[in-house]
Amino acid sequence: MTVRLTDRPLSVADAMRALEGRGLGGVAVFAGRVRPDPGPGGPVSALHYDAHRAPALRRLRAIERTARRRFDARRVVLWHRVGRLRVGEISVIAGAACPHRASAFAAARYLIEELKATVPIWKTERRRGSGRRA
Template sequence: MASIRLSPRRLSCAAACAELEGPGLGGMVVFAGRVRPDRSRVGRVAALDYDVHLAPAARALRDLARLAERRYGARRIVLWHRVGRVTTGEISVIVGAACPHRAEAFAAARFLIDELKATVPIWKAERGRPARRPRRPPSRERARGSG
């Protein structure tokens, strides 16, 4: 059973864990990816804009879930990705897998995030912080200590 979500709404690890609950599922792995304030060509990254081709992306996520069920015996799967602007520190993606044992759960979650990045039509663009206005040089009077 897979929960698939492409949405501008905030993502929650607690909600993902709740989706992965099920009888006999002894191993549950949740991976959350967050936006980092890296330095880049836009300056300090303030946000990422995620562009998604919705219908093909949803189909690709469903295919991925089916593959993980077949390959790793995952019985519950979460594949959630934000759409639109995500600011630094926020979660942009959550993948999760629940299996009877931990080894398969770890392998399935790793497979899901790696394949999501490589095969699902989602793109991100970095957005920087607005440049700070340069400080005004001190006036001659202020520099002399007048006033």
């Protein structure tokens, strides 16, 4: 599926398969992982992501359509995990397959930046101490 909000683990291998296509010589995939950021409440041990599902899916589809049109992206994946994620787990995958590398890089960059800025998804930090911070 091109856009996805899921509570199941995300796989770069699955994304690469979804981006296969004849003549698509440029494939760019960005994957975001949960970092163990330090902080006063102790290092991050997990993140909890939640989304306003219907508007989020609508916005993801709109971003996908623009990436196809603007960058000639023939295949797109824009997947985000929701729920509780431990440090090291993949939270997001944004990938594009295009005939050439320059447009693939540009499309993948567009996908992840637009997702971060405009899709109603939030994360809350769970720290090794008791602290929480959004």
